Amino acid sequence: QTEIQWWHAMGGELGAKLEEITKGFNDAQDEYTVVPSYKGTYPETMTAAIAAFRAQQQPAVVQVFEVGTGTMMAAEGAIVPVHQLMADQGAAFDPQAYLPAVVGYYTDTEGNMLSLPFNSSTPIVYYNKTMFEKAGLDPDTPPETWAELEEFSAKIRDSGAGTCGFTTQWISWIQTENLSAWHNQPIGTEGNGFGGLSARLTLNGPVQVKHWENLKRLSDEGVFKYGGPVGGDNAAPMFYSQDCAMYMASSASRAGVIANAKDFEVGYGMLPFYDDVEGAPQNSIIGGASLWVLSGRPDEEYAGVAKFFEYLSTPAVQADWASFSGYLPITQAAMEQMADFYAQNPGADTGIRQITLNAPTENSKGLRFGNYVQIRGIIDEEFEQLLSGSKDAQGALDAVVERGNALLEEFQAQNQ
Numbered sequence: 001q002t003e004i005q006w007w008h009a010m011g012g013e014l015g016a017k018l019e020e021i022t023k024g025f026n027d028a029q030d031e032y033t034v035v036p037s038y039k040g041t042y043p044e045t046m047t048a049a050i051a052a053f054r055a056q057q058q059p060a061v062v063q064v065f066e067v068g069t070g071t072m073m074a075a076e077g078a079i080v081p082v083h084q085l086m087a088d089q090g091a092a093f094d095p096q097a098y099l100p101a102v103v104g105y106y107t108d109t110e111g112n113m114l115s116l117p118f119n120s121s122t123p124i125v126y127y128n129k130t131m132f133e134k135a136g137l138d139p140d141t142p143p144e145t146w147a148e149l150e151e152f153s154a155k156i157r158d159s160g161a162g163t164c165g166f167t168t169q170w171i172s173w174i175q176t177e178n179l180s181a182w183h184n185q186p187i188g189t190e191g192n193g194f195g196g197l198s199a200r201l202t203l204n205g206p207v208q209v210k211h212w213e214n215l216k217r218l219s220d221e222g223v224f225k226y227g228g229p230v231g232g233d234n235a236a237p238m239f240y241s242q243d244c245a246m247y248m249a250s251s252a253s254r255a256g257v258i259a260n261a262k263d264f265e266v267g268y269g270m271l272p273f274y275d276d277v278e279g280a281p282q283n284s285i286i287g288g289a290s291l292w293v294l295s296g297r298p299d300e301e302y303a304g305v306a307k308f309f310e311y312l313s314t315p316a317v318q319a320d321w322a323s324f325s326g327y328l329p330i331t332q333a334a335m336e337q338m339a340d341f342y343a344q345n346p347g348a349d350t351g352i353r354q355i356t357l358n359a360p361t362e363n364s365k366g367l368r369f370g371n372y373v374q375i376r377g378i379i380d381e382e383f384e385q386l387l388s389g390s391k392d393a394q395g396a397l398d399a400v401v402e403r404g405n406a407l408l409e410e411f412q413a414q415n416q
């Protein structure tokens with residue numbers, strides 16, 4: 001038997017489901033055993049894989065979050081492009097089967113898909129219907145705009161239903177990148193980096209500045225509670241404990257929310273928007289991750305990886321994973337299989353409706369920048385400067401642009 005190492009970043013309920021899916025493949029044939037290993041957060045998993053590659057101890061497959069795509073695409077000798085792997089191994093692979101928002105993200109400028117889409121998400125609003133009722137709010141109506149979100153938060157706090165209006169995961173992904181796409185604002189030049197390595201950040205525009213200013217004010221007022229850097233791991237507990245009535249998080253936080261919302265009913269809503277921004281709401285962008293194949297492993301492992309990827313791409317596996325997790329159905333076929341599930345689980349389709357709300361523009365089809373994992377770290381650092389009062393919103397976002405652009409220049413110089 002050939003063992004195939006798969007490093008991933010899925011913890012909790014998602015990790016358990018990933019192992020169950022892998023077992024399904026291992027049990028169905030006897031040539032290969034895929035061994036999944038949890039390596040921590042997305043940035044930790046990516047860093048571990050890069051270090052392992054340098055030490056020639058890399059796994060065959062690694063799960064890399066969507067914002068690592070620019071860096072992975074540039075690492076030409078280190079990766080085996082998925083379209084090439086599947087062709088070399090004579091495996092079935094149809095990039096056209098994937099939804100356009102997904103294909104575009106993982107395809108190079110020649111139209112080749114370089115990694116295998118596996119888990120695509122988008123951020124949504126989870127809200128506590130039980131707290132809404134206590135506050136005299138309609139439990140079936142989530143806030144549509146930021147003004148409503150503030151109004152609802154005031155009612156939650158004034159009525160004593162909760163101490164905090166809302167919290168959020170990922171200041172970078174949700175409150176900066178998606179905020180921008182949702183309001184049809186660019187975050188960088190060259191179509192948010194899709195046009196090439198000369199792209200530079202522009203995420204210090206008036207809409208982003210106004211939004212960060214609001215988050216600072218709401219934080220000072222106690223309406224918003226910050227969940228911490230990177231994914232904002234402290235946010236979920238504040239929602240589960242019913243301190244905060246609303247929680248902006250990945251659609252794939254659904255599995256965790258269902259498991260932890262023991263004493264209350266959960267509602268689902270789209271991200272709020274500013275109704276004075278023309279073109280909002282536009283569409284949100286994907287998050288999550290894809291599977292990259294690393295070079296330098298024995299040939300027999302690649303034959304097994306191709307078989308495993310065929311299995312992961314079947315509509316049944318995709319639909320099972322998406323229904324359980326809240327990740328989006330990433331192929332047309334999986335989406336069709338999920339029609340009954342969506343009909344029986346109101347709100348579970350919020351993410352897919354939001355990401356397809358309008359045809360994507362240059363500002364809302366995603367982003368592709370090198371060194372972006374580090375740039376996300378800068379976004380977190382500057383947001384904390386804002387919260388502590390050391391900088392105002394304009395100053396913090398200007399600093400993100402200046403420091404981020406230095407990293408983009410460095411990346412361009414190294415990869416041209």
Ligand SMILES: O=P(O)(O)OC[C@H](O)CO
Binds near residue numbers: 042119121122173250
């Ligand atoms: O938690 P996920 O898998 O939906 O991913 C969230 C972000 O996209 C990570 O960059």
